[in-house]
Amino acid sequence: MSAEYRFLRFEVVGIATIVFLSLGMIPFLSASWVSSWISDADAALAVVAGLFLFSLPLGYWEHQLVVDVYRSPKENRRVYGILEKFVLSTQESIKTATKPFFEKFDSISKNAFLTTLLDLCIYSNKAQVDPNIFNRLGDRWSHFYARRAVGRYAPFISIGLWGLALFLGYLFSWPLVYQLSSFVLSAVLWVTIFVLSHYVINRYAEKIWEEISFLEFSVVLANREKIEPIIQRVVSYLIEHPEYIERKESYGVALLKF
Secondary structure, three states: OOOOHHHHHHHHHHHHHHHHHHHHHHHHEEEHHHHHOOOOOHHHHHHHHHHHHHHHHHHHHHHHHHHHHHHHOOOOOHHHHHHHHHHHHHHHHHHOOOHHHHHHHOHHHHHHHHHHHHHHHHOOOOOOOOOOOHHHHHHHHHHHHHHHHHHHHHHHHHHHHHHHHHHHHOOOOEOOOOOHHHHHHHHHHHHHHHHHHHHHHHHHHHHHHHHHHHHHHHHHOOOHHHHHHHHHHHHHHHHHHHHOOEEEEEEEEEEEEE
């Protein structure tokens, strides 16, 4: 994935939020203010440049919000269930007096451990997978993040900023037109934005999510005979040496001690 594309997936989310916000604010702008702003090229350029710069951190924050949600311990992908069965079956096959380590993990540690195993299974040279599949997975994740952020998060964040702008405009006497017709037209625009965002952009994100899910566990299952020995070696060693996964508190964050 090119660096330009990685940048664009952040930027497009921020720009979409700014565009949605601008559309929602149009009914409240007075004609005299708009005409004076358009006639002043320097002011118009400054506003556009300011909105563009603001869209950069905004888009990055929205992107990270989507990542936090869909990479969180609460979001259990299908492949995690398969890997967990491999881990549990390996633990059961090893006779030990101590409690198996996997049951001691909290949700965060389990999610992190299964994610690591997934990386080992997919990217191990033991798995007979065409290297292009890695690029395919990366592209699918990137498209999912961007579409989910634009289709679901950007409309809600932009309408929140819209409400904040109206409140500040009323508080500080900005040149806004607070009329019933303005609210009605703005409501129509917001309904249109939400409908189009959901059915045109966000619906396809659901398909991409399923593609990622099926692709991940298909790679694991297709190479089961190759990757099971990897999982068995990891699990067996951690059962024999639990000191490597003892938890300690550092800066308020629970870390694995390796």
